[in-house]
Amino acid sequence: MSFPLKHHRHGNCARSALARLDARAKKSGRRVTDNVKCVLSVLLSDHRAIGVYDIAAVSADHGKSLQPVQIYRALDTLMALGCAHRIESANAYLACHAEGDCTAPQIMICTDCKRVAEMENETVRAALDDATHANGFVLQNQHVELLGLCPDCSSNAVQPAQH
């Protein structure tokens, strides 16, 4: 999933993410509890990564007060179900917007507007497999975080009058 269009119907993409959570939880025998749903809703409110203590603040604003440990637990569930990702370089978390299984996404992070987009590029995956294999390394898991400018911000950058 690439960067969303400026005026995309965000309600739809949030709704389908919640539906995926339900489906996957059922399949794996986990419960979709209030806390989990609440944390995912906060993550879904934006295509940006958000830290745990900010999740707590937003969630408190919405009338549901959660302690850090409760949010970490909810995030563990969401990540186990592939419904959220952790951005290592930002100590922050992100709702997954991919339709299918999204186990090893490459994550693009705009250094300007902070929006985040995932992709699962087959060529990148194959190149990483080959390169690690050539070193005798058995690849199990990966964190690929790409920093740069999203389409909107890079076109603004060459037209500074629009800032």
Add this chain to the structure above:
Amino acid sequence: MSFPLKHHRHGNCARSALARLDARAKKSGRRVTDNVKCVLSVLLSDHRAIGVYDIAAVSADHGKSLQPVQIYRALDTLMALGCAHRIESANAYLACHAEGDCTAPQIMICTDCKRVAEMENETVRAALDDATHANGFVLQNQHVELLGLCPDCSSNAVQPAQH
């Protein structure tokens, strides 16, 4: 640079890393202060990543007591000179063992013995360039951290008697 052989001459690879630090500092007009040299020495003592508070402990054992902020400052210098890398997924730091400029390494981390190796694979780099470009994303910087088993640990895994 791939995983070191078990009995490689570690003194040599540490010495050449310190020489690179001197050369690069001279070129960039920075000073190689005691603190910087001390922190790099600690990093060079192992092909594993080490956290700041552990660097402090090791360095104190060696008779040089450093506060966290002093170590963070030294690491900033080392990273700016390409002599150290941060492992985002471990909140830990690593001496760079590459000979040339090492601005965007792919880092392999053994989940068993914790040793770390860098590579700068051209095919991976090109694949990431292409994939981001196809999304209209201007790539500036990247964190590629690959978790798995190093050659030694993966061969042990299929011969459990050797554990």
Add this chain to the structure above:
DNA sequence: GCCAAAGTGTAACTTTATTACAGATTGCCA
């Protein structure tokens, strides 16, 4: 309706990283 598994809530605490600020050192050049 009982029981084990899973989830909740609260508190204290550990680990990682940053801010603030006053003082010392260095290298340049006037």
Add this chain to the structure above:
DNA sequence: TGGCAATCTGTAATAAAGTTACACTTTGGC
């Protein structure tokens, strides 16, 4: 050569991120 700006140092306090411990509650299967 001595003064000054830039850089580096040391200390303390604090912020931010993540974990542990533990007693309690809910849930779903039998």
